[in-house]
Every structure is written in C-alpha cells, then in structure tokens.
Amino acid sequence: MLYDDLHPRLLHYLRTLVRTDAEDVASETWLQIGRDLPTFHGTWHKWRSWAITIARNRALDHIRHQQRRPHTHIPLQQLQERSSHNDTETDVLTRLTWQTALLLITRLPHSEAQAVLLHTVMGYTATEAGHLLDKQPGAIRTAAHRGLRKLTHHAHQLGLNTDHATHREPDRSPEARQRC
Numbered sequence: 001m002l003y004d005d006l007h008p009r010l011l012h013y014l015r016t017l018v019r020t021d022a023e024d025v026a027s028e029t030w031l032q033i034g035r036d037l038p039t040f041h042g043t044w045h046k047w048r049s050w051a052i053t054i055a056r057n058r059a060l061d062h063i064r065h066q067q068r069r070p071h072t073h074i075p076l077q078q079l080q081e082r083s084s085h086n087d088t089e090t091d092v093l094t095r096l097t098w099q100t101a102l103l104l105i106t107r108l109p110h111s112e113a114q115a116v117l118l119h120t121v122m123g124y125t126a127t128e129a130g131h132l133l134d135k136q137p138g139a140i141r142t143a144a145h146r147g148l149r150k151l152t153h154h155a156h157q158l159g160l161n162t163d164h165a166t167h168r169e170p171d172r173s174p175e176a177r178q179r180c
C-alpha cells in the first residue's frame with residue numbers, strides 16, 4: 001500500500017532530479033526505506049516526508065557519483081521490450097504528457113521546480129514541502145505559484161494546449177486546510 005501510493009509520484013520527482021536514472025535511484029530509495037523501516041516511528045505524513053528525504057538524498061548521491069565517473073549510454077536496440085497490460089496508446093500519451101511536463105519543470109529555477117514538484121505534483125502541503133526543503137510554507141506557495149505561471153507561459157510558447165489539461169482538485173477538507 002505504501003509503495004503503490006508513493007512510487008508513481010516519487011518517480012516523477014526523481015525524473016526531474018536525475019532524469020533517465022530515476023528508476024535506479026528509486027530502487028536504491030526503496031532498498032534504503034526497507035532497511036530503515038523498523039526504526040521509523042510516526043504518522044502517515046511524516047512517513048511520506050521521511051521517504052522523500054531518502055529519495056532526495058539518494059538522488060544527490062547519484063548526481064555526485066555521476067560527476068566523479070563518466071556515464072556510458074546503452075543503445076536502445078540492446079534493451080528488451082517491456083510488456084504492459086495497459087492500452088499502449090494511453091500509456092504513450094500519458095508518458096508523453098508527463099515527459100513534456102517534467103521537461104518544462106526542469107527549465108524552471110531550482111527552487112521553483114522543487115516547489116512545483118513537491119507541492120503540486122506530489123501533493124505535499126506547503127508546510128510539508130517547506131519542511132523537506134527547509135523553507136517557510138509561504139515561500140513554497142510563492143515559488144510553486146511562480147513556477148506554475150512560468151510553466152503555463154512555456155507551454156503556450158511551445159503551442160501546447162493547456163485549456164484541457166487535467167488538474168487534480170485540491171483537498172478542501174478542514175483537515176487539509178489545517179495542514180496548510
């Protein structure tokens with residue numbers, strides 16, 4: 001249940017940090033989570049923050065490692081086809097949409113990109129994202145707002161239609177308002 005809830009959002013976050021190596025870093029993250037899980041005590045929200053902190057640290061370690069050692073690319077012809085139980089057309093369109101969005105996010109200044117990823121894409125409250133990034137909730141909301149405005153501007157420049165984009169409705173429950 002924990003994996004199913006967090007893994008897709010974790011991959012989106014890691015793709016902006018380490019791009020094509022996101023799945024490798026996610027695997028390292030889950031191994032670390034598995035090793036350290038018996039020592040964790042806290043709430044659901046603290047667990048998500050703990051897990052994303054581990055992912056962020058693994059990504060930073062990966063980036064440092066890449067800077068020390070040259071990276072070799074494997075030609076696509078050597079990779080085996082992966083089977084899927086889903087509709088191929090839907091999978092491709094979804095991946096293209098996410099890839100485009102993540103590519104646009106990587107064009108943002110670092111602070112805005114992280115705020116958009118954590119607050120908007122991964123669904124953390126401004127307080128939770130601020131805790132992870134060691135910033136005030138207001139700074140997270142401001143950076144996310146600026147980042148989203150820039151993303152819309154970039155999308156319009158590329159001729160992408162943002163009118164029919166699917167948006168996740170924010171949680172407007174009293175508990176969610178209290179968390180913010």
